[in-house]
Amino acid sequence: AQSVTQLGSHVSVSEGALVLLRCNYSSSVPPYLFWYVQYPNQGLQLLLKYTSAATLVKGINGFEAEFKKSETSFHLTKPSAHMSDAAEYFCAASGSARQLTFGSGTQLTVLP
Amino acid sequence: GAGVSQSPSNKVTEKGKDVELRCDPISGHTALYWYRQSLGQGLEFLIYFQGNSAPDKSGLPSDRFSAERTGGSVSTLTIQRTQQEDSAVYLCASSTTSVSGANVLTFGAGSRLTVL
Numbered sequence: 001a002q003s004v005t006q007l008g009s010h011v012s013v014s015e016g017a018l019v020l021l022r023c024n025y026s027s028s029v030p031p032y033l034f035w036y037v038q039y040p041n042q043g044l045q046l047l048l049k050y051t052s053a054a055t056l057v058k059g060i061n062g063f064e065a066e067f068k069k070s071e072t073s074f075h076l077t078k079p080s081a082h083m084s085d086a087a088e089y090f091c092a093a094s095g096s097a098r099q100l101t102f103g104s105g106t107q108l109t110v111l112p
Numbered sequence: 113g114a115g116v117s118q119s120p121s122n123k124v125t126e127k128g129k130d131v132e133l134r135c136d137p138i139s140g141h142t143a144l145y146w147y148r149q150s151l152g153q154g155l156e157f158l159i160y161f162q163g164n165s166a167p168d169k170s171g172l173p174s175d176r177f178s179a180e181r182t183g184g185s186v187s188t189l190t191i192q193r194t195q196q197e198d199s200a201v202y203l204c205a206s207s208t209t210s211v212s213g214a215n216v217l218t219f220g221a222g223s224r225l226t227v228l
Contacts, residue, residue, distance in 0.1 A: 009152070032214045043116065043203060043219030044155075051214045090154065099145065099168070100217060104154035 002027055002093045006103035014111045019063075019078040021106045023091030026072065031095040033074045035065055038088045047089075050074060061085070086110045093101075114138075116220035118204050124226045125194055133189045133223045137206030144187050145207075145217060146179060158202075161187065163209070172200040191199070194227045 007022040023030060038042040040077050049060025055067045061084075065076045076093060091103040117136040117172055123132050135142050146158040157171035161181045172178070176194075181187040201224050205217035 003152075006154075018198075034216075041221065043221045044205075044217075045219070046216050049214070049216065063131070063137075086185070092155075098173070099157045099160055100155075102147075102155040 002031060002098050003097055004093050004099040004101050004103040005014075006091050006106050008090075008106055009104065010107045010109065012109040012111055013081045015083055016080050018092065019076070019081045019085065019108065021076040021089050021091075021097060021108065023065075023076065023103060024072050024073045024092045025074060025091075027095060031093040033065075033067060034094070034100065035059065035063070035074075035076050036090045036093040038090065044090060047076070069102075081108075081110045082109050083112065116204055116218055116219035118202075118223050120223055121221065122224045122226075124228065126228050127196060128146050128193055130190065130192045131194055132226060133135075133191075133225070135187045135189070135204030135206075135220060136206070137187070138218055139185075139186065140208070141206035141218070142184065142209045143206045143207045143215065146187070146189050147203045147205065148200045148205055149203055149222070155203065158189070164165055191225075194225075196227045199225055199227045 003026040007026045034049045035047040038044045048057045050067045058064045063078045092100045094100045119134045140169040142163045144161040159179045160168040176192045179189045201222040203222045205219045207215040
């Protein structure tokens with residue numbers, strides 16, 4: 001069974017600083033990997049997904065993530081944080097059609 | 113519709129009462145999922161419907177929870193004899209035909225359930 005670990009339930013960065021949100025997955029077979037973002041009182045929206053086509057995946061709003069098989073990681077980055085990036089971010093993995101396994105989420109705060 | 117619609121957006125109920133939460137997926141999406149999001153925790157898978165196949169109920173936490181999907185479209189999640197630990201946001205998502213794990217889920221805004 002898949003498991004997804006997100007290190008750091010809360011991350012604070014200054015506006016303009018690098019954003020790094022960590023995600024590790026547990027699987028003997030590289031799964032499909034996703035990052036979703038949830039703004040207050042809204043549903044989750046897809047930021048990006050990895051489906052084995054390329055290890056560096058670019059998503060919306062300037063975010064990208066790199067799949068590293070040797071580290072079983074799929075960390076999310078953005079070079080320069082914007083106030084509008086404040087939200088909760090979820091990493092998820094899927095190895096089958098039936099369900100997505102989500103991490104516990106990381107709340108990103110952007111300080112002015 | 114344009115997105116996944118869930119109702120009610122907020123529900124406050126007394127312990128022991130039954131509640132029904134509704135999900136209207138995107139037209140044409142054959143896969144439908146229910147997840148539960150509790151405070152400070154990730155999303156917990158509850159149930160998955162794919163077309164006319166038998167649903168995957170492996171995530172339902174107890175027999176007080178049930179769900180149905182009528183006509184391959186609207187789904188209702190029912191919680192009987194609610195308990196305070198059932199308080200959470202219940203999220204519904206849908207996707208196109210799910211034949212692999214690469215499908216992108218479109219989520220509704222959720223139904224926030226508070227059990228007093």
